[in-house]
Amino acid sequence: MTTQSISRPVCILGLGLIGGSLLRDVAACDASVFGFNRSPSGAQAARDEGFDVSDDLEATLLRAQEVGALIVLAVPMPAVASLLDDIVRLAPDCGVTDVVSVKAQVWELIKQRGMEDRYVGGHPMAGTADSGWSAAQLGLFKGAAWVVTFDHAVEREPSQEWVNLWVDVALLATMVGAQVIPARVDAHDKAVARISHLPHVLAETLAIVGDHGGALTLSLAAGSFRDGTRVAGSAPSLVRAMCETNHEALLTALDEALALLQDARANLVADSPSVEELVDAGYRSRIRYEARSLGKGGRPVLRVRPGQAGWVQQLLHAEDVGARVDVF
Amino acid sequence: MTTQSISRPVCILGLGLIGGSLLRDVAACDASVFGFNRSPSGAQAARDEGFDVSDDLEATLLRAQEVGALIVLAVPMPAVASLLDDIVRLAPDCGVTDVVSVKAQVWELIKQRGMEDRYVGGHPMAGTADSGWSAAQLGLFKGAAWVVTFDHAVEREPSQEWVNLWVDVALLATMVGAQVIPARVDAHDKAVARISHLPHVLAETLAIVGDHGGALTLSLAAGSFRDGTRVAGSAPSLVRAMCETNHEALLTALDEALALLQDARANLVADSPSVEELVDAGYRSRIRYEARSLGKGGRPVLRVRPGQAGWVQQLLHAEDVGARVDVF
Missing domain, CATH: 1.10.3660.10 (6-phosphogluconate dehydrogenase C-terminal like domain)
Structure with missing residues (x-):
């Protein structure tokens, strides 16, 4: 069992089914979380339930930068590029992850902006046929696979900051009951x-x-x-x-x-x-x-200590066998 | 609402998922029902639960003939022909229906044996991925469509006995909570x-x-x-x-x-x-x-009085619009 806690506040951009459910879950864990939703009515609906949500993107990103938040992109693919540009401009030191259902195109946008050392991709394999804040629910990710990418660490020696970011993304997934499955974007x-x-x-x-x-x-x-x-x-x-x-x-x-x-x-x-x-x-x-x-067995489990010698080899092995990893 | 009751005992041949569930449901309605299962262990399992079940086909069919039962064929298609031959030999006066998932091939076998005036085809649109007596469950047919065929009445003027049989097959379906959808075999x-x-x-x-x-x-x-x-x-x-x-x-x-x-x-x-x-x-x-x-609306409903002038036209209309019929 992972006993570590995520080391920074979470800032979720986009409060649809996935982003909204994540906001509910993280808040339910008493972790620090705030969010942005483009539609003022959606943001208001979330605020009405007591969540810390804004419809002002600039203010939200400036706040993320100030508190060193982990930014979670929870918008559809077509909206990712412009959000990344905003992050480069307004939250240049924040670590970034995403929950977009494809990974190669996001990775391409990350590389175009030179953000490789502060990005770790994610994809929770959960959802319903419904969408929007009104469909968001507590516990959506319980038992779900949550892919966490690691191409950057295969392509070069990542910084300690990146390793810390990878750990926090894994902890975010674990915190909401998901299982961390390492995979590179193409796989x-x-x-x-x-x-x-x-x-x-x-x-x-x-x-x-x-x-x-x-x-x-x-x-x-x-x-x-x-x-x-x-x-x-x-x-x-x-x-x-x-x-x-x-x-x-x-x-x-x-x-x-x-x-x-x-x-x-x-x-x-x-x-x-x-x-x-x-x-x-x-x-x-x-x-x-x-x-x-x-089945009862579920996915194989690998215990991984991020940053330790050989840990990237362990991630590659986990990808190969579809294992979940437990960070310790 | 139909308030009529089925006019004869029910004899179910084959106690897999569909036949077994039907046995449970009919028995739960306090209607007279007995059954046959080819595998002695399956028959024993049903008897152990207090059901009136035999693994002796000949005895079961003689009994069906004696009490004038409605025989329900609940076996896979490959087993139908030989069962029909046994019925011709041992239960020559019984009305026959079936729950086989295709209707044209059964109808062909019926016509080959000249049984048109004592057969009404059926198909309950219910099931699970499991099979066998152990998968049989109470309430499987609740709300399900139960197709009841009527080609014979379109092809010629059916006997009053056939009309009575049609009514009993419809009542059997209704009794277990299904909805009667009239359709010819090709449709x-x-x-x-x-x-x-x-x-x-x-x-x-x-x-x-x-x-x-x-x-x-x-x-x-x-x-x-x-x-x-x-x-x-x-x-x-x-x-x-x-x-x-x-x-x-x-x-x-x-x-x-x-x-x-x-x-x-x-x-x-x-x-x-x-x-x-x-x-x-x-x-x-x-x-x-x-x-x-x-949706809340569900299927359209047509009220039909079997045997009354124009009732076959009503069945054709029901087939056309996918309506369920309520027999009165």
């Missing part, structure tokens, strides 16, 4: 294309094919259709942002899916129609996933 | 290809593509992957039986899905990668489904 983006972006594409497709069947078809829809289309109810702008930003990795996953479906089609039009190959393989895959992710 | 099979069989095919596909990503990928899998692959955990033999038996309608649905995915692929490799078209259409479809099937 992350390839993985989420398969288990988050492709599921959205297939859910949208299934929803449309069901709808084309007309009234009787929708009337008969039960559990398999309801679950298979659930994430098609997500806000289209958010689904587009993640899929389009990660289009290369998504294409790879989609092509694998298309190949499997084309094979299934060929077997369906054969003289003895069969889906044996697909169904047997799919069943084995699901069982493997259940054993790994839903 | 049913086309509908379930879209909202049950295609979801299985896509779930198997997604499970495989996720698995191919390796340990990190599975470690990061969260809600969208879990829900999108849930039914890939169903017993492969059951998934194969329903998909392969309904291969023509499934092919139509699969081809629609493939066309959508190919379009999405083309838009992903364009100069400005976009999934706008797919995501916007999928979102609208899901919202329409939610409004119809998960």
Whole structure:
């Protein structure tokens, strides 16, 4: 068990489902946290519940700089670049993390601004089909994977400040009940294309094919259709942002899916129609996933002391086996 | 509200997830019900809970004939033909229904045996990824659609006995909390290809593509992957039986899905990668489904008095709009 506490206040920029839930959780831990929301009504709604939230970005960033806060970017990808410019200008000494669902494009923006030594990427694998402050909830991250990136430490020897930042990002995730999974940005983006972006594409497709069947078809829809289309109810702008930003990795996953479906089609039009190959393989895959992710065992655990000799090798190993790390 | 009661005892052949749950529910209504299970251990397990269950098919069918029971076929498609032969031989006067997930192939077997005037097809749209008596549960059908077929009444003037049988099948469904949706076999099979069989095919596909990503990928899998692959955990033999038996309608649905995915692929490799078209259409479809099937309104209702002039026209109308019928 981690017993350390995060060493600085937390400043969350963007209070939608993820940012808002994080604000609730961090506040519930009695840690110092304040936030910014672009929409004054959303900020007011949060203030009405007693949270320390502003709709003044400049004032919020100046405050973050003053108290040496950890800044959390909790906005959709399209809003990241301009926020980073504001941070460079107004909070030049703050450590920065983010919760954006793709990592390579954020990393690119970080490198363009020379912010590598004060940035550690993050991505909590949690959410619902709802969005906005009103959807934010306590405990959203409990048991969830929270990816924490470390490309900077692989590419060069990071500063002690960066190591401290990495620890604080890991502690932030741990504080709200998530499990820290180290991964570099490319490994992350390839993985989420398969288990988050492709599921959205297939859910949208299934929803449309069901709808084309007309009234009787929708009337008969039960559990398999309801679950298979659930994430098609997500806000289209958010689904587009993640899929389009990660289009290369998504294409790879989609092509694998298309190949499997084309094979299934060929077997369906054969003289003895069969889906044996697909169904047997799919069943084995699901069982493997259940054993790994839903089973009692859960993810393997590695204990890591950041900054110690060999710790980056440990992170690489954790990435390879999908382990969570416990910082000590 | 229907206030009528089913007019005869119920005899359930096959006590897996569906048949076993039906046995529990009918018994809980204090209606007369007995059953047969091929596996002696499954039959014993049911008897141990106080249910009237045998593993002797011949004795069960002779008893059904003697008490004039409604026989419910609750076995997978491959077992239907031989059971029908046994019924012809041992229970020649009993009305027959079934809960098989495809209807055209069962109807074909019925016609081959000249049983049209004593058969009414059924399909409760309920289930879990588990199977067998141990998965059977009380209340499984509550609120579920229960398709009841009526091709025979469209093809010719049915006997009064058939009308009475239709009423009892509808009452059986109503008794366990389901909603009666009239549909002819072809309309049913086309509908379930879209909202049950295609979801299985896509779930198997997604499970495989996720698995191919390796340990990190599975470690990061969260809600969208879990829900999108849930039914890939169903017993492969059951998934194969329903998909392969309904291969023509499934092919139509699969081809629609493939066309959508190919379009999405083309838009992903364009100069400005976009999934706008797919995501916007999928979102609208899901919202329409939610409004119809998960909303407060629920399905439209038609009141029908079986046997009365024009009642078959009412059933055709109900099929057209996906309405449930209330028998009075």
